[in-house]
Amino acid sequence: MASDRLDIEITETAVIRDIAGAQRIFAALRDLGVRVVLDDFGAGYSSLQILKSLPFDKIKIDRSLFHDVGRSPQADAIISAILRLAQTLDLATIAEGVETEEQVTMLRQASCHELQGYLFGRPGPMSAYEEVIGTARKRA
Numbered sequence: 001m002a003s004d005r006l007d008i009e010i011t012e013t014a015v016i017r018d019i020a021g022a023q024r025i026f027a028a029l030r031d032l033g034v035r036v037v038l039d040d041f042g043a044g045y046s047s048l049q050i051l052k053s054l055p056f057d058k059i060k061i062d063r064s065l066f067h068d069v070g071r072s073p074q075a076d077a078i079i080s081a082i083l084r085l086a087q088t089l090d091l092a093t094i095a096e097g098v099e100t101e102e103q104v105t106m107l108r109q110a111s112c113h114e115l116q117g118y119l120f121g122r123p124g125p126m127s128a129y130e131e132v133i134g135t136a137r138k139r140a
Helices: 019-031 048-053 073-088 101-109 126-139
Strands: 007-011 035-041 058-061 092-095
Touching (some): 019 035, 073 092, 073 101
Parallel strands (some): 035 058, 058 092
16 A cells, blocks of 8 residues: 555544654654644643644544534634634544534535445444455555
8 A cells, every 4th residue: 555545543642641752753654745634622621732832734623522513602713713724734634423414514514535334334344344455455
């Protein structure tokens, strides 16, 4: 598999104790062409210092922030603000935990790049994906 097809997701708590060490690791990963994604943004500290200090390629917005989308002006405003922040920092965005068409509409209107969630597919046993994986490997 080509390294530029790989995204590594990391949470803030995994890097907050040693930002200097994380910077060295991130630089090595980027030299390999691997993208680094800040996972679960909005679920914990959501430190802007982390965004400033580390070269993330994407922000993955935590599913907990989408529960009240469309029902709460505060929830909508928070999601919109995160998406605008990411756009300003030239970071791609992923929304995790998307479960309703209303969430899809809001996220598309706010220019979210990628969507994940039960609306698109549910987890399943690996055996259900063996044929798909085998086909993909043959193409590669």
